[in-house]
Amino acid sequence: MIVPPWYALPPPGYGGLEQVCSALVDALAAKGHEVTLFGAGTGTGTAATFVGTVPELQHQRVGQALPELAHLARVNRMVSPASYDIVHDHTTVGPYAAADRSVPTVATVHNRPSGELREILGDVDPSVGLVAISDTQRRLAPELPWAATVHNGISTATMMAKSSPGPGPVLWLARFSADKGPDLAIQACRDAGMPLVLAGKCDERPEQRYLEQVVEPMVGPDVTVLRNPDRDATVRLMLAARCLIMPIRWEEPFGMVMVEAMATGTPVVALNRGAVPELVRSGETGLICDEPAELAGALRQVSRIEPAACVAHVRRAFSAERMADDYERVYRERLAVPAPSGRNERAPSVAW
Known part of the structure; x- marks a missing residue:
């Protein structure tokens, strides 16, 4: 299992990809597979055998090409058919670098x-x-050689869930970015007469600039802003929240925070963009709106959603065990496909 070199597994704070990979590693190990995790840092809290390619987590350089490429180059030097049956890569450029593996x-x-x-x-x-x-993600580029669609999953065994609707404010939980719509969340809650907590990742300069220039001028006594809350804090916020609001402006390929919220019994109010309708059952685990003007009305109605229905939906459709079963099928299918011989064994290209 190869993960990006940015954050630890499991992540102490932000890290949807890392949360998914942690759940997958542990679920595969529980099924009897021997899993080696290649990442950054000095260890892992998962059931995998950990191999670090660099001692320090690279979150200060997130999004840069060279840290990930160096990470992949080191992994490729350690991966061989004598040691591993299959590689599962979660990095951005990993699919392209896979041609160097046998x-x-x-x-x-x-x-x-x-x-x-x-x-x-x-x-x-x-x-x-x-x-x-998600199928939504697949439709964005239908010409790509997709082998399968596997929804992300979450470990539900230790998740706390509420038995009655949360009494607290509406919760927005995401990166501080225009794509995530925190300004729309403020306006919708204000129109509905409800308090709002904006809890977001804000450690990169574009996020800080967006918060300072767009969000903070809109903040009043009805809005609380929390920067970079840790994992425990976000779980407490979800348990207390009336609902999670997801007024996204982009075609989000998944949206793990919606699954995490529903796993705690917290319904989702979201705009109909990206994979939202694949994750949320409108009227059963949340309410999906076509336009921002509809959000305030949905916020007033969402308390009718039963927390137990949200939890049951996640356990049925987005459990770590279901995800591991699905990936196990994909692994077995790929084992029947010849691996690449490796670019290093191909004819050299011209160097300039």
Whole structure:
């Protein structure tokens, strides 16, 4: 299992991808598989055997190409058919780098497949099994050689869940970004006459600038802003919240925070964008709105949603065990496909 070099597994705070990978590693180990986790840092809280490619987590350089490429180059030097049956890669450029391995690779695409990423994914070795995390994501680039769609999952065994609707404010939980719509959340809650907590990742300069220039001028006594809350704090916020609001402005390929909220019994009020209708059952585990003007009315009605229905939905459709079963099928299918011989064994290209 190869994860990006940015954050620890499981993540102490922000890290939806890392939360998913942690749950998957532990679920596969529980099924009897021997899992080796290649990441950054000095250890892992998962059931995997950990191999670090660099002693320090690289979160200060998140999004930069070189830390991830160096991480992958080190992993590729350690991976061989003598030691591993299959590689599951969760990095951004990992699918392209997989051609340097002689071990079959399954690569989960966690980001929106557009622009340069779409171009890279279109040129991966045919032996690499690309896995989408939603049908919505797959439809954004239907020409890519998708091998399967596997919804993300969450470990529900230790999740706390409430038995009655939360008495607290509406919760928005995301990166501080226009795509995530915190300004729409403020307006919707204000129109509904409800308090709001904005709890968001804000450690990169674009996030800080958006918070300072767009969000903070809108903040009043009805809005509380929390920067970079840790995992325990976010769980407490979800348990107390009336609902989670997701007024996204982009085609989000999944949206793990919605699954996490529903797992605590917290319903979701969201705009009908991206994978929202794949995750939320409108009228059963939340309310989906077509326009921002509808959000305030949905906020007033969402207390009718039963927390138990939200929890049952997650356990049925988004459990770590279901995710591990689905990936196990993908692994077995890819084992029947010849692995690439490796770029290092191909004819050299011209150097300029």
